[in-house]
Amino acid sequence: MKASQLFFPTLREVPSEAEIISHQLLLRAGFMRKTSAGVYTYLPMALRVLKKIENIVREEMDKAGGQEILMPIIQPQEIWEKSGRWSLYGNEMFRLKDRHDRGFALGPTHEEIITTLVDGEVHSYRDLPLLLYQIQNKYRDEIRPRFGLMRGREFIMKDLYSFDLDEAGLDVSYKKMYKAYKAIYDRLGLDYRVVEADSGAIGGNESHEFMVLAESGESVIVYCQKCDYAANVEKAECGLEKQEPPVNNQQEMIKISTPGQRTIQDLVDFTGRPASEQIKTLMYVADGELVAVILRGDRELNEIKLKNVLQCQDLFMADEMTVREKCQAGFGSLGPVGLNVPIYADLETERLQNFTCGANEDDYHFTNVNLGRDFVPEIIADLRNAEAGDICPVCGEPLYTIRGIEVGHIFKLGTKYSDALDATYRDQNGQDQAIVMGCYGIGISRTLAAAVEQKNDADGIIWPLAIAPYQVIIIPVNNKKDDQVEAANYLYKELLNQGVEVILDDRDERAGVKFKDADLIGIPLRITIGPKSLQENKAEVKKRWDEEILLVEMDHVVQHVLDTIKNV
Amino acid sequence: MKASQLFFPTLREVPSEAEIISHQLLLRAGFMRKTSAGVYTYLPMALRVLKKIENIVREEMDKAGGQEILMPIIQPQEIWEKSGRWSLYGNEMFRLKDRHDRGFALGPTHEEIITTLVDGEVHSYRDLPLLLYQIQNKYRDEIRPRFGLMRGREFIMKDLYSFDLDEAGLDVSYKKMYKAYKAIYDRLGLDYRVVEADSGAIGGNESHEFMVLAESGESVIVYCQKCDYAANVEKAECGLEKQEPPVNNQQEMIKISTPGQRTIQDLVDFTGRPASEQIKTLMYVADGELVAVILRGDRELNEIKLKNVLQCQDLFMADEMTVREKCQAGFGSLGPVGLNVPIYADLETERLQNFTCGANEDDYHFTNVNLGRDFVPEIIADLRNAEAGDICPVCGEPLYTIRGIEVGHIFKLGTKYSDALDATYRDQNGQDQAIVMGCYGIGISRTLAAAVEQKNDADGIIWPLAIAPYQVIIIPVNNKKDDQVEAANYLYKELLNQGVEVILDDRDERAGVKFKDADLIGIPLRITIGPKSLQENKAEVKKRWDEEILLVEMDHVVQHVLDTIKNV
Known part of the structure; x- marks a missing residue:
């Protein structure tokens, strides 16, 4: 192609709207333009990259036995109601009505469509396994679309769905996809890591993410240099260090006056004891019920772990008014002792002795508090984010952290959707059985952005040869x-x-x-x-x-x- | 591919919902399944055909200098308001709102998006010409989606837009596309015809359609076997035969009692004179005003020609109540003599002598009516559909008709959208000039269906080799x-x-x-x-x-x- 004929309107200035490097470079290099928040037109150079990524993905999906189909973007409300996700999906789903007032969604994902399709066409155990995929626009009405293609409202995905006779079949399909995904990211020429992941709202019981490594990545990966362990921080288990529990040295609990001391840092300064000997108490509303969460003052709560422990649909931080009404104290003076809401305690809090926490009375704290003696939590569980220096749950060595961009995600769904949408096959004994499903996504447009995020220098993009325009x-x-x-x-x-x-x-x-x-x-x-x-x-x-x-x-x-x- | 692994669920029964052969066969052969009215999932075999059609289209577009891009499906309301089409498009456009209550359309076409894009990037005469295209889903909320992929609500189109300095440049781009389209349909292996077409609501002043010939086609083509002339019946000019006007033999107009005689056939039987010596009077509402149209009793009105002559946005047949209130007579007794609404007369009515028409009084007609003497029309123009046997407007030989399926359509848009959206370039003299545009569409999914409609027998589909799955x-x-x-x-x-x-x-x-x-x-x-x-x-x-x-x-x-x- 002659450059004089090629439409690649480069810009000398860094567009002010673009916060991250891939967004800046893709605009500056004339790869894309915004048409509305989180919605882009791909110009010729970007489309060439997208097609190359698509072709690599397509080849590996076909090699793994996938068959390509193309499902609709506009999906009828009825099947989403059948699966229960019409209401669950909330504001993130674009919805519309046709001229006859029938409801539709712009597909954020296609489990409902494909399960309904397969239910109509698969009758016998002889028809399985079946791996179907598509490459197609997806929609998500983000509150704050940002970072260019990283968090857009219209984006391109490859989604494959596997249909198997049983869990053993699903294992085979899952392994095929795991292997195919590795082949894809190898071929794309990107540094990436496969990590254990939480299955999230989509359901299921095993899940891996494929992360393109980049400093600006939204995801934190914890990994072990000794063994193969790697996980999204959302998922990574926090084990307890192998050292023995401390010798019992419990002292008498004392109430102390702490005027104006609200944050952990305030208390560190005030008491002279480190954050790791303080307890922070967070208040959440889980499916309408107020709950308290306690963890060490230097740790971060992992909301996904909390949600999984609570087994709730809906979880958000309580506001101060709600808390004060129930607990008679405000944020910064809360603590587990004498608290009249259920307490969920992080594992580590059990190891602490004589810690400091709020006294549920404004401007007062307790010190020398001890779990078990002074209060009893509802549940003690792993509730915090893993951190660098934590021990590897597999081999016990210290963990490291690195940032990544999630570009692929594979899930075992089990029978969640086939149960909801009644997708069965007849087995060899003439019995109807639920089809066992998996789903496997790759963000095509996100992979393009992730490649730029990883491969660039002060002068611009550095495309890997496999996907260069x-x-x-x-x-x-x-x-x-x-x-x-x-x-x-x-x-x-x-x-x-x-x-x-x-x-x-x-x-x-x-x-x-x-x-x-x-x-x-x-x-x-x-x-x-x-x-x-x-x-x-x-x-x-x-x-x-x-x-x-x-x-x-x-x-x-x-x-x-x-x-x-x-x-x- | 081994058939045992291939997902092509064939059906023995003809699905009752399918009226035309392509719809029946594509369902029966396991090429697609419906997910909602006018919305389909393409199964592996169909997707292979679509990709082959797309690739042929892509190759010819690239060869003609087109550059592929990918524009969004969700398009912001603002730019449609700027072009004036947000309200014009009516119920055929799918609309939705995002979580911030901003309006969007699901793109039925992309003039607004691409003109806005090009306006932002094209500054100088040196940046033109520019040919940009995409292959992408389009949306149209049909009242009655039917005929499978022929008239769907979600369908795949290739749309190219040309941007030129002036009309001469547009001519060059238009000819390139004309040639590329012929190359495409030659390569697809389909019998087709290029016809002159009306430009319709999209505007512009030259337009051709590419028609795949098939008996079930919705479009009627009139064509000449002697010369190259071919046109959509919507567009085909009706010349007057070369014979001399009849010798003046006007007789005295007589009012006759015609109890219960309402249709042209009634009057043929009642008066003993052929339909070609009767006049039929049709009543329309054009942008809110009642108008009458007269044409020979054996002819069909061409509403597109009428709309073009009236230069109105909105045109529909008047209801009988409205007509009776204004004209004091009902349908079947209307006529041009003494009528108190403007009369638009088809060309041929001027040649008639002593014809019969309604007397604007129930159960009465006039005979021996003569245009000019007994009434004066507002305008005399070509308002009827051409028919087999009409004379060719180019060479005067008799015309033939054949049916076809519109699969491609090319338009000269001129500056309609660049004016509305203010897309200009700076010419060699430093003056701002409106960019001159053309647009060029191919129905990819419709071409698939048209191929089946043309190539089949009692046993099934007969794919041309170039696009066979x-x-x-x-x-x-x-x-x-x-x-x-x-x-x-x-x-x-x-x-x-x-x-x-x-x-x-x-x-x-x-x-x-x-x-x-x-x-x-x-x-x-x-x-x-x-x-x-x-x-x-x-x-x-x-x-x-x-x-x-x-x-x-x-x-x-x-x-x-x-x-x-x-x-x-």
Whole structure:
């Protein structure tokens, strides 16, 4: 493609709306434009990347036995009501009515549609297993769409659904997908990590996420350098260190006056004891009921673990008015002693002796509090976020943390949707059985953004060769010099003939502008035709991720490029 | 692909909901399933056909200089208001609101989005021409979705938009697209015709439709066998025959009692004079005003021509109550003489002498009425549908009619949208100029259905090779016979190695079932491995559109298949 014909409107300024680097670069490099909050038009360069990602995904899905279909975006309200998710989904689902006042959703996911489809077509155990997938727009009405393609309202997903006879069949399908996903991210050329994940609202009992590593990632991964353990911090188990529980040294509980001391830091300063010897008490409303959660002052609550322990649908922090009415004290003076709401205690709190906590009376705290003696929690469970330095639940070594972007997620669903939508097959004994399902998603547009988030430098994007919009860009330094133009045209045609995807920058721009654009849009290989090298009948070849400039004989350039593409 | 693994749930019964053959066959052959009225899931076989159509379209668009992008389906209300089409589009547009109560449309077309995009990125005459296209779902909330993919509510379109400096540039872009469209339908292997078309609500001043010929087609094409003229009946001009106007023989107008005579046929029987000597008077409401239309009793009104002549936005037939109130007579007794509403007369009525028409008094008619003498119309214009036997407006020979399915439509838009959305470029003199636009659509999913509508027989679909889901199906007659299975497997692997798309029917079904399915799903080439031919080391090769069965030496089958694919 000649650059003069190619629609890639680059920008010199960093758009003010863009907070993260992928968002900035995709706008600046002319890959996309916003049409409304969280909704984008993909320009030609971005679409080429998307198609390459899609093709790699498609090939691996097909190889794993998946069959591609295409389901509707507009999905009838009835089947969402049948599964119970019409009301559960809340404001995140775009809804509309047709001219006959029938309700529809813009599909955020397709379990309802595909389970209904499969129910109609699968009758016998002979029809299973079945792996069906699609690549298609999905919709989520985010409160605050942001970060460009990372958290959009219209985005492209691959979603595969597996249908099996039983849990053993599901295991096989799940492993196939796990393997296929690894093959995909290997081929995409991205640094990634597979982590154990929480299954969330979608249900099910085993789940892994595929994380592209990037400092700006929204997800925190805890992992072990000794063994293979890696998990989303939302899921990662916090074990207790192997050291023995402390020797009993319980002292008498004392009520102390703590005027104006509300935060853990206040109390650290006031009492002179570290945050790890304080207790913080958080108040939540779980399905309408007020509950208290206690954990060490230096720890973070993990709401997903709490939700799983509470087995509730709806969970949010209580407001101070509600709390004060029930507990007669405000935030900052709450504590488990004498509290008249159920207490959920993090595991670690059991190990603490003589800790400090609120006295449920404004401006008073207790010290030397001890669990069991001074109060009894409803449940003691793992409720906090894992942190670097925690011990690996598998091998006991210290854990590390790293940030990542969730680009893929695989789930075992079991019979959640087949039960709700009555999808059964007849087994060999003539008995009806629920179909056992799994679902497997990849964010296609998010993977594009994640690639940019991981692969960039101060000058722009650095596309991995497998998904670069073009593999090569040829820049004649001076477009007015016939010999340069001729040499550039020669290489352009030869490379095209070899099936290489190449841009010839034939624009009447200064060389500096062309180099800047080439770096910004991130083409992996740059061939420069300049006066000096041309005199020696050579071209300059440079890799986008490398500072080195190779001088290559004109006759060898094509082969050099082909070899580089092959070997990367 | 092995048939045992392939998801193509065929049906023996014709689904009662399906009125036309493509709808019936696509359901029966397991190509698609309905999820709600006018909304379908494409199963693996259909998706393969769609992808092939898309690829042919994409290749020709790229060849013509088009650049592929991907625009959003959810489009903000503001830009539709800016173009004036938010209200104009009426009930056919799906609308929704997001959680912040902002309005969106599900895009029925993308002029607003792309004009806004181009306005933001195109600044100079040097940036034009620009041809951008996408392949993407479109939405139309049909009152009565029907005919399967022919008139769906969610469907797949290719839409290209051209942006040029001036009308001359638009001519060039338009011709490129015209040529590309012909290349596409040639490659698809369908019988089609290019016809002149009305530009309709989308605006503009030149327009062609690409029609796949089929008896069930909703569109009527009039065409000339002598010259190249062909037009949609909605658009086709009706010339007057070259014969001289009749000699003046006007007789005295007479009022006659016609009790109970209301239709043209009634009057033919009652007066003994043919329908071509009667006048029918139709009453319409155009933008709120009552108007009368008169044309020969044997002709059909063309509402599109009428709308164009009236230059109105809104046109519908008046109800009898409205008419009676204004004209003091009911339908069947109306006529132009003494009528107190504006009269729009079809061209032909000027040639008539001494005709019969209603007297604007129930149960009375006039005879020997003459235009000019007895009444004066507001406008005399071409207002009727062309018919077989009319004269060609180009060469004067008689016209023929044939039915077709509109699958492509190209328009010159001019500056309609660039004016509304203020999309300009700066010309060489530093002056701002409106960008001149064209738009060019192809119904991808509709083309799939049109192909089936045109290519089928009593046994099923007959896919053209270029878009068949698979090119070859291999059927071992008896799956229990090792030698047949072995020979079938051998051919299967050899063909796959040659890049042929092949199904091996390895199912444990009777041969009859396999043959029936192969015919139903319409695979172009069938290779049968039967006991008799196998004894001679031969296979039977049959084309789906041909009764002949060829016996081909086993060693020659692959080459025979490759040759057939190449030559068709």
